Amino acid sequence: MNGLLKMNEARRTYKVLKPYIKQHRRPYVGLLLLLFVEIMLTIGFSWFFGSITDAAIHSDITRMKWLVPLGITLVVISITSTYLNTLWETIATNAVKRDFSEQLFKHILQLPGKHVDRIHSGDLLAHFTNDIHNLDGIIGSSLINLIKLPFIYGAVLIYVLQINWKLALLCALVAPVAMVSGVIFGILLRNNNRRIQSLVAGFNVLLNETFQGFFVIRSFLMERAIFTKYAIKNKKLYALELNNARLRGWFYVGSQAAASITFLVSLCLGSYYISVGVLTVGALLTFINLVNHLVYPLTEFAGQWAGLQKSMSAMERIFQVLEIEAESDDFPAAMRVEPLVSSIAFSDITFQYEGQPHLFEHLNVHIPAGKIVAIVGLSGAGKTTLFNLLQGFYKPQTGEILINGRQISRLSISERRSLFAHVSQETMLFSGTIRDNLLVARPDITDRQMIEAATMAGIHAYISTLPQGYETEIGENGLKFSGGQRQRLAIARAILKDAPILLLDEGTSALDSETEYHVKAALDRLMHNRTTLVITHRLASVHRADYIIVMDKGTIVQMGRHEEIMQQEGVYRHLQGMESKRGEWGYADAFDQSAV
Numbered sequence: 001m002n003g004l005l006k007m008n009e010a011r012r013t014y015k016v017l018k019p020y021i022k023q024h025r026r027p028y029v030g031l032l033l034l035l036f037v038e039i040m041l042t043i044g045f046s047w048f049f050g051s052i053t054d055a056a057i058h059s060d061i062t063r064m065k066w067l068v069p070l071g072i073t074l075v076v077i078s079i080t081s082t083y084l085n086t087l088w089e090t091i092a093t094n095a096v097k098r099d100f101s102e103q104l105f106k107h108i109l110q111l112p113g114k115h116v117d118r119i120h121s122g123d124l125l126a127h128f129t130n131d132i133h134n135l136d137g138i139i140g141s142s143l144i145n146l147i148k149l150p151f152i153y154g155a156v157l158i159y160v161l162q163i164n165w166k167l168a169l170l171c172a173l174v175a176p177v178a179m180v181s182g183v184i185f186g187i188l189l190r191n192n193n194r195r196i197q198s199l200v201a202g203f204n205v206l207l208n209e210t211f212q213g214f215f216v217i218r219s220f221l222m223e224r225a226i227f228t229k230y231a232i233k234n235k236k237l238y239a240l241e242l243n244n245a246r247l248r249g250w251f252y253v254g255s256q257a258a259a260s261i262t263f264l265v266s267l268c269l270g271s272y273y274i275s276v277g278v279l280t281v282g283a284l285l286t287f288i289n290l291v292n293h294l295v296y297p298l299t300e301f302a303g304q305w306a307g308l309q310k311s312m313s314a315m316e317r318i319f320q321v322l323e324i325e326a327e328s329d330d331f332p333a334a335m336r337v338e339p340l341v342s343s344i345a346f347s348d349i350t351f352q353y354e355g356q357p358h359l360f361e362h363l364n365v366h367i368p369a370g371k372i373v374a375i376v377g378l379s380g381a382g383k384t385t386l387f388n389l390l391q392g393f394y395k396p397q398t399g400e401i402l403i404n405g406r407q408i409s410r411l412s413i414s415e416r417r418s419l420f421a422h423v424s425q426e427t428m429l430f431s432g433t434i435r436d437n438l439l440v441a442r443p444d445i446t447d448r449q450m451i452e453a454a455t456m457a458g459i460h461a462y463i464s465t466l467p468q469g470y471e472t473e474i475g476e477n478g479l480k481f482s483g484g485q486r487q488r489l490a491i492a493r494a495i496l497k498d499a500p501i502l503l504l505d506e507g508t509s510a511l512d513s514e515t516e517y518h519v520k521a522a523l524d525r526l527m528h529n530r531t532t533l534v535i536t537h538r539l540a541s542v543h544r545a546d547y548i549i550v551m552d553k554g555t556i557v558q559m560g561r562h563e564e565i566m567q568q569e570g571v572y573r574h575l576q577g578m579e580s581k582r583g584e585w586g587y588a589d590a591f592d593q594s595a596v
């Protein structure tokens with residue numbers, strides 16, 4: 001039933017969390033022990049009030065003499081147990097959350113490309129900013145209270161039954177009402193919390209897009225539209241939070257009413273019992289002290305149940321990611337592969353992106369070792385997809401990719417990724433220093449090697465002009481690089497990776513002539529003695545290639561040297577024609593001057 005905690009859901013949750021709870025079992029065992037201490041304290045204090053009152057009424061000084069130190073002992077135990085309870089609960093909850101979030105993060109880092117495509121980064125963010133924190137219910141307070149409350153209820157009921165069974169049973173009549181209203185409250189609260197959680201995930205998506213697309217938003221004057229979206233979500237969240245408060249308010253009013261009625265009934269009937277000599281004043285005091293424990297565990301149980309359900313819905317969202325099979329059990333490590341100049345063969349490859357029509361059908365192509373091969377074609381022809389397949393981000397449905405005759409699918413992920421150095425259109429720079437960004441491929445390299453690579457890439461001279469050189473911080477709050485500088489940093493990274501196959505995406509952005517000269521020179525050095533596949537959108541640069549592969553809608557339509565395929569009627573000549581028209585319009589030149 002919607003809203004009720006499904007048993008298989010709970011079982012699945014605890015199956016996943018069990019190893020983490022087991023690993024941090026000490027604070028959990030401590031909390032279980034404290035549970036019994038708390039039950040003893042609850043009954044002990046009530047008994048103490050009754051006993052000391054009766055002793056006072058009967059002027060029993062001897063009894064009072066040993067009751068006072070006992071009372072002090074109870075207070076000391078109570079203070080200590082409260083302290084330990086807070087400490088152990090925090091340790092248990094946070095240790096489990098810490099390990100579980102690390103596992104989730106690791107899992108996400110190892111998800112296959114086809115699944116990453118389907119998940120919005122804002123949703124992934126929400127797992128860490130929201131869902132993980134909402135797990136408290138299943139691993140912390142709610143779980144412990146759900147175990148504790150029935151014990152407290154049972155122990156108190158047994159104790160008050162032997163004080164006066166009629167009074168006790170009368171008070172216990174409140175139980176069914178409290179339980180039914182608790183279940184209804186739990187369902188309503190869970191449904192409301194589900195809506196809140198999915199709204200919070202939506203917030204993350206919006207914020208993520210806004211901060212990533214800051215300049216696009218400004219350039220397209222989208223500020224008002226984005227702000228309106230934010231404000232609408234904010235209003236919805238406010239309404240849902242208010243709904244939550246109302247639900248909780250009504251529930252606590254109900255609990256209070258139940259507690260007050262029970263208190264009044266036991267006080268009035270108890271006073272009558274005193275007057276007819278069935279109860280002593282002390283026994284009534286003990287009873288009244290305990291009677292609240294016949295109501296609050298029931299109402300509190302419903303509250304904790306709701307907390308548990310809130311955690312369950314957070315866990316449900318996390319499951320959607322956890323259930324996707326990861327590429328490997330552990331992180332692939334960078335490894336040195338033989339710097340053998342390698343041939344590449346796509347053999348009978350059929351591939352389609354999920355939910356898309358076939359992009360490649362029986363694609364066959366052989367690239368000899370040590371050659372520079374340019375891949376050209378209109379946008380969407382499948383050029384980038386070839387790179388994605390080579391690096392194993394996606395798997396072909398049929399066919400094999402062979403490197404030096406070896407089936408690439410038989411290589412480990414480490415071996416496979418170590419074969420390629422990829423210089424993409426967009427150079428991702430991470431927060432940290434220039435050194436950190438250069439050493440991403442090989443943290444073990446020496447300063448001399450790093451400087452050599454930067455010199456070859458034509459970026460060392462610039463880095464040397466910076467006051468802090470290679471230690472300069474880059475990223476959000478640090479130095480920003482121009483497009484050309486970023487490209488040269490990417491080339492330096494690729495030089496340091498020293499892989500036998502170079503995958504180069506030249507991109508559409510043009511560079512000014514001087515920068516282009518430096519980048520080209522750096523690339524020439526990088527391509528030396530390697531097999532290079534270069535996606536190029538600027539046909540002026542294809543003359544350097546040994547072969548040109550022309551792609552159209554997932555098919556290789558032409559292949560050969562520039563001079564050969566220029567003789568043929570087809571896509572390549574058409575592209576060349578477009579390029580020269582672009583040159584005539586002066587578009588490329590104008591762009592060249594403004595870039596970098």
Ligand SMILES: Nc1ncnc2c1ncn2[C@@H]1O[C@H](COP(=O)(O)OP(=O)(O)OP(=O)(O)O)[C@@H](O)[C@H]1O
Nearest residue numbers: 117353354356359378379380381382383384385386
């Ligand atoms: N992750 C993806 N999921 C679904 N479809 C995709 C994905 N990536 C690319 N495609 C589709 O596959 C086709 C080929 O895309 P690909 O990026 O390989 O083309 P391309 O030749 O590199 O284009 P461009 O020159 O514009 O970069 C396109 O129709 C594209 O929409």
